[in-house]
Amino acid sequence: MITGALARVRVVPLLLPLVAVTLAIATSAILLRLAGANPGQALGDMWSAALGSGYAASTSVVKALPRLLAGLAVAFALRAGLWNIGAEGQIYVGAVCAAGVALFGPALGGMSPLLILLMSALGGALWAALPAFLRAYRGISEVITTLMLVYVAIQLASYLITGPWGIAGASFPATEPVPETARLPLLGTGTVLNAGVLIGLAVAVVVWLLLDRTTLGVRLRAIGGNASASSALGLNVPRVVVVALCLSGALAGLAGGLEVLGSRGRLVEGFSPGYGFEGIAVALLGRLRVGGIVAAALLFGALDAGGAGLQASGSGMSSTLVQVTAGLAVIYLLAALGLREIHARRSKARAALDAAEAHPEPTTSEVSR
């Protein structure tokens, strides 16, 4: 009976994330109440800013885009058991590459936005390459190296923006806007959707194909499952590690490029409020599946748009509530997964114990753990 229930949970892989997100939103509403706001009013304000109109919904989608690519980046590495917690840095490097090529590169003709985006992906991949090689060939954990390089990338972007690439006397630190030919066109009037959204979706499909329909995907899962066994079976584990982390970095770099050529139109200091870190939450809530990651990114984009609306409505609530909700959602998910695991272990032990009592011949020591 219990295994039946667990099997049902497996049929709906996104059930637990859904429960976690609902609980997180409920908790945030309680927090709003405690902070003296009217939660009904606040949630209403958020709703209308995130989904209340076609324009609002397009804002949510545009805000979901960097989170989608960051989530895909984290999930790509994580399928191979690798922790790219430095997606935030690769996003900044991708944005720097896009802005640099767009502003100072040679005129590249009609194809130029796509070529520039390729450069941003390349930049992200290169930023991930050092942690990748250190992990693959020197056995140094990628956790610390990718994390440390985040702050190097942010400062690099800051230096370029406030220094050689900056505008003297600008009201906010940013580069000049990229040329119009390099911008991703809007997909109609009355919307903020730009062609970057289509690129993001296409990339999501490609990632799904790579992960679930190619031998590369199988290799990633193999080294993620058991690296030494994969090695024994003749898999070049270090090479797969490098490929996984660099492609992960490329996806994050692309997120930065899309921001520069898309919604922002220029390189702005501190443009990412932590897309790369939120990408980890997105990947986990999406259970490392592309469909789930798209859904989680849309949720976070809507929360971001709603939070901005909340702040604009003058209720005195800051948009940081979005981060609280995102954090809580993942915490509830981790707790739910943990409880399921504990429950499964207990019921297995109980079943073994029952079997031992029914047939008392074997010693019970092996099941008493």
Next chain:
Amino acid sequence: MNTATLAAAAAIALAAPLLYAALGELISETAGVINIQLEGMMLCGALAGVWCAASSGSVVVGFAGAAVAGTLLAALHGLLSFVFGANQVVSGVVLNILALGGTGFLFGSVQFERLSMPAPTMSAVEIPLLSDIPVVGPALFNHNLMVYVAYLLVPVIVVIRRRTTVGLALIAAGERPAAAAALGLSVRRVRWSALIVCGALAGIGGGQLVLAGLGLFTEHVTAGRGFIALAAVVFGRWRPVGTLGAVLLFAVTEAIQVRSQVLGIDLPYQLLIALPYIVTVLALAGFLRAMRPPAALGVDYQRT
């Protein structure tokens, strides 16, 4: 006092918040628990420190609140990673997001108006005789009490690591948890204790940051110091004295960065901010053999 003395005094004071957090992280990593949420614990400590100090009018209450806040976040990390079996890196990243959003939310919300008033701060305690030594004296021996406490923690931790069973238990839990458990050590308990101590110290570090300064909380006041402390443990090769050295080096770059115009140093300030991270990555890339983290760092240990 000349410029060099002033800069040295500033560096020694700037190092104190980092030192609390880094030593806490060192203890925790020694036992095999990594805290990416160090930044979040410092941030919670800073917020609670200002709030408690401003409400009570007492710096001591402020530091107590800071320690409790850091401990609470550490307990959440323990709950997620030890009880629910979540990966420590995931738990840490998520708790950082939560702490950053949560402190920002509390700071912005009306119920916490106390945060906008300055909390009482600490005054410097001149150590008699020693502070009269020319040049060195004012730099080393004219700080607030919690700065001295931070530095005194270093020899205390060295002795605990080298000479006590507590130190042995920490190292065993971080290097060979299975062997330690086979010898009757409760790995779970050692790791919980180390984690709680880390949370309290990181919280105090956050409190030190605000209560030794202006006594004001601002959104994301820690500005990455938790990550610098994390880097200091790595750059300090997971040893107390090494960590102290790394913290001092990073604090000197911070002091130079703050004073670069006065000192006439023509470097982009961003390079100085990024320097701790750059040297840590380079050190990891260059000196592998000397830089081995605890063998079971971040690896869950479940009794089966």
